[in-house]
Amino acid sequence: MWFNIRLGGTSKLFRPLLMRGASLPGPKSEKMARLYGARISLEYVEDVPKQDEPPASLAKSLACLPDEPQSTENQQATSFMEQKRLIELRIKKRVKAQYHNDKFYELMDTVVANKYTLSDCYDLVRLTSHIELTSEKDQICFSTMAEQLEKGEFDVAANTVTMRAKGDKMQFLVLPNLKLRVVQESLRVVLEVVFRPHFSKLSHGCRNGRGHRSALRYVKKKIHSSDWWFTVSMNKEADIGILSKLTSFMEERIQDTKLFQFIRQIFDAGALNLVFGVFPKGHGLPQEGVLSPILMNIYLNAFDKEVFRISLRYEALGLGRGLQHSNLRGWFRRQMNDSEAFEGVKLNVCRYMDEVLVFVSGSKDVATSFKFEMTNFLRDSLHLTEAENQMDPVAADDNCLQFLGMTVQVRTSEGEAVRAVHKLKDKVRLFASQKQEIWNSLTLRLGKKWLAYGLRRLKESEIKQLGLSTPILDHISRFRKPGMKTDHWFKELLKLWMQDVNAKKELDVEAILSKYITEPGLPQELKDSFYNFIKQANEYVSSESAATLALLKSSKTETNPSQKVLRMKAPVSKIKKSLLRYGIVTAEGYPRHVSTLVLQDDDQIISWFLGLVYRWRKWYSETENYDYIKLLMTECLRKSCSRTLGAKYQVAEEVIEKRFDATLSCIPMAEDLDAEMCLDGLEEGLCYGAWNSGLCSLSLSRVRVPTRSFSCFVMGCTSPSRSMYTLHVKERQRFPGWKTGFVSSIHPALHRERIGLCNRHVEALYLGKISLQSVQFGALRR
Structure with missing residues (x-):
């Protein structure tokens, strides 16, 4: 039985019970339980006299039933994620403590080269490897590692393994061992704490809440008001120039020379494999490395900002669809002479790591200009080469692009009547194909019986007691050479017959038996009826009738407007x-x-x-x-x-x-x-x-x-x-x-x-x- 407890001066007696995870009922107590984040139950309080209460209804009793416990595997997977969050939260507090005057200082000495941070990152590596933290650990001295990192004595090359391709010494791969992997994990967490709040909303991939499905939802939402689309393909392997550019981007928020020098050491050792567009990203392969996703997002964040600046400039030139009038946009239009060309412009960009999908609402000239500015920025500012990609209209159903490893296609939604017509066509096509299969199977069966009958007649003609001597048998017996067996003779006859009918142009034996043996012996009325039915069915399926065109037009009216629907295949x-x-x-x-x-x-x-x-x-x-x-x-x-x-x-x-x-x-x-x-x-x-x-x-x-x-x-x-x-x-x-x-x-x-x-x-x-x-x-x- 539940009762209310007034949390006044005596509430301090029950506060330890609240903190122990007990359950507290009642409207006022529920508010206090939310404040303390805990619950109180009767097992922690003294018994009280029972009070007369009305019997509870069946619905209320069923509503109070306890939830079924989750499976052990689900609880284990959830606990892994919760433990990762708690560990990253501890490291985040250490990073935030180094924030002064809009910058982060001495992250390498105070956070990365910290034995507690290295121990936490070792636990992160174990959780990523799906290992419980209570299990036996490796013998690693984190104090010694922290001292080596602080003094700059940590040998990166000595903590790597070089893998070479069999038979090709030019192809090699440098992979980190456990110690270097722990240090890379600490660098990843530190860089994410610093730069993740400043990433653009159009970037997805390896980010909490902005992953594969969020990118798809964004594309599906923005596809309805788009007229043109294209993809941007990057192709570049990180070199010294890109690494220097990346360091300049990180220096805007971090002032730590030792941190950048250590990242340069990892790059020089070959353990930092930052590749744009050469290998597909997001497959968890060793060539990516744990630092590649965060460094790629930091480097391409400049591209996101440039896209936002270009889109803002284009959209501010006209009222367009979905844009409201403002004095600022009016002033922009008065300053530009070609404002009419950009009226109704809307730009939407979705970037998943190094894969970029762009939607443009407006004329083709505007889309071409926007693509030209984007590719110039990638080539001139970020030193990334961009492959030539075709720009297609979004309204065309036959155009498709590749994004996130799948085929992306846009189709027009149809009304109920149009879908009913297409459904009827599918039924007609299926019915016609079934009749064609039945026709082919029956004619093939008759052709095989004809072959068996001919072979049997030839064998019977060799038996003199039967006295089978017909003009046909006498005629074909002239093609039989002396000593030739019956089966061999029959094959020679079939070979001559196939040469006579020019059977090489046919696809298989089944078509020969059906077309040249069975069908010539069938009644002409039966053949004409069947082929006329197949012809009428194919014409109905392949052609759009006037009724279908009328239904398509009616579906695009104001009462039932057609919409662009994104199809992923x-x-x-x-x-x-x-x-x-x-x-x-x-x-x-x-x-x-x-x-x-x-x-x-x-x-x-x-x-x-x-x-x-x-x-x-x-x-x-x-x-x-x-x-x-x-x-x-x-x-x-x-x-x-x-x-x-x-x-x-x-x-x-x-x-x-x-x-x-x-x-x-x-x-x-x-x-x-x-x-x-x-x-x-x-x-x-x-x-x-x-x-x-x-x-x-x-x-x-x-x-x-x-x-x-x-x-x-x-x-x-x-x-x-x-x-x-x-x-x-x-x-x-x-x-x-x-x-x-x-x-x-x-x-x-x-x-x-x-x-x-x-x-x-x-x-x-x-x-x-x-x-x-x-x-x-x-x-x-x-």
């Missing part, structure tokens, strides 16, 4: 190529077993396929062709997983389906498991690499080193590694990269690299909880 052709490249399907498109997974554990095999399902549902859940993606989940992934397990145990697929029915049931749908993987956009800034990491291919590799015992190669993990795995590079794509569920590109230096992983982190890598950034490559060489 998953790259189905690229996905199919990736499925073939990774061995999930055959060349004909049929599911098969994945040979590289046969030797792994059952849970790891299922996690590999389940990780692909997670990625597809996370990236393509809002695409137009998502139904086809779900069909691939059901027809390809589930069957390929069953056949992989069947190849492992050498049993039939039906036996595997029965044995693993409970586990395999989550592969086609996986609704109950989406909550863990499909994190909100608020978490993207805390999930560097793992947010968009692609599924990689690992094969079990046996390596015997009797004198050494290896731990798991994941940073921060001290569990023993009982198995070695070989990383296979399946794709080496250049920008722009498509999202296929698999990694878009891996540096060739990592091809066939052996890594030791514990079972827990193999499943985490497959499911997308960690990325390849968390793996210490080259540990076997040390």
Whole structure:
């Protein structure tokens, strides 16, 4: 039973109870509970006499039922995010303490070279590696690291590992070890605290609350009032000039020479891989590095400001759509002579890392001028080369662009009547195709029977007791050579007949049997009726009737205006190529077993396929062709997983389906498991690499080193590694990269690299909880 407690002079007695997480009822007590952030329950107070109360209604009783507890995995994922926020909050307070006179001072000595900051960043690295903080830690002396950083004695080159491509010494990759990764994590957090509040609203990617989905929502919102669109493709690898320009941008808010010198040391050592537009971003691959996203946002923030300045100048020249009259805009129009050319101009830009999508509402000349100014700024001020991209009208349904690894297309929304007409056309097309299939199957069946009848007659003619001697048999017997068997004779006859009818121009044998054998023997009225039906159906489907045109015009009236709708499509052709490249399907498109997974554990095999399902549902859940993606989940992934397990145990697929029915049931749908993987956009800034990491291919590799015992190669993990795995590079794509569920590109230096992983982190890598950034490559060489 609940009762109210007056929080007056005696409320101090209950204040400790409030702080202990108890529950306090009542309207006044609820206000106080919100102030103290806690609740009080009856178990912490003395018993009181019961009072007469009316019986509670059924609805009120059901409303008071406790909520069902969340799953352990969801609570664990949430706790990881909460712990990351708390750690970054502690570092943020240290950074804010160095803010004086509109600048941050001595961040390297007071924040980065701080043993508490390094310890916190080590915990961040472990949380990124999906390791609990209560587990065993590595033997790292943070006091010594802090002293080395403060004195400038920290050797960056000694804390890196150089990976070279097999057979090509020119291609190499420099990766940080655990100590340098901790220092890079501290630099990332410090730079985010300083610069994240000053980023423009048009920038997305690796930011809390402004990730992949927020970019899509922004584009869908601004597409309705746009007339022209184009993309901006950057292509440049960071050099000394870009690094100097980046340092000048950071000097506007930070005054710390040692910090910039240390970043320069990381760059000189090759451990800072800042690339614009060459490799696709956001896939959690080692070539990105943990510093690349924040440094790219800092560098391109100048581009965001320039775009805002240009758009403000263009939009202020006219009233335009959605713009209100003001004295300031009127003054701008009076100062410019060509104000009429810019009337109704509206510019919208969405930047996701180094991918830029621009919408322009206005004339083509205005859009061309705006694109020219943007590309000039990229080339002259930021020293970034821009590829030539075509500018297309937004209203055209056949024009499409690539953005965020998917195909973006604009279509016009249709009314109910127009959709009904198109639905009727689809039904007519389907009905006609069904009749065509029935016609082809029946004619093919008759043609095969004709072949069997002819062969049987030839064989019967050789039996003298039957006395079968007809003019036709006597005529064709002249083509039979002495000693030729019946089957060989029959093949020679068919060869002569095919040469006579010129059968080489046909596609296959089925078309020959239907067209040259069965159809000539059918009644002419039947053939004319069927082909007339097919002709009428094709004409109806391919042509727009007058009624449809009238409905289209009526849908664009004021009562039912047409709108531009953004359509996102998953790259189905690229996905199919990736499925073939990774061995999930055959060349004909049929599911098969994945040979590289046969030797792994059952849970790891299922996690590999389940990780692909997670990625597809996370990236393509809002695409137009998502139904086809779900069909691939059901027809390809589930069957390929069953056949992989069947190849492992050498049993039939039906036996595997029965044995693993409970586990395999989550592969086609996986609704109950989406909550863990499909994190909100608020978490993207805390999930560097793992947010968009692609599924990689690992094969079990046996390596015997009797004198050494290896731990798991994941940073921060001290569990023993009982198995070695070989990383296979399946794709080496250049920008722009498509999202296929698999990694878009891996540096060739990592091809066939052996890594030791514990079972827990193999499943985490497959499911997308960690990325390849968390793996210490080259540990076997040390």
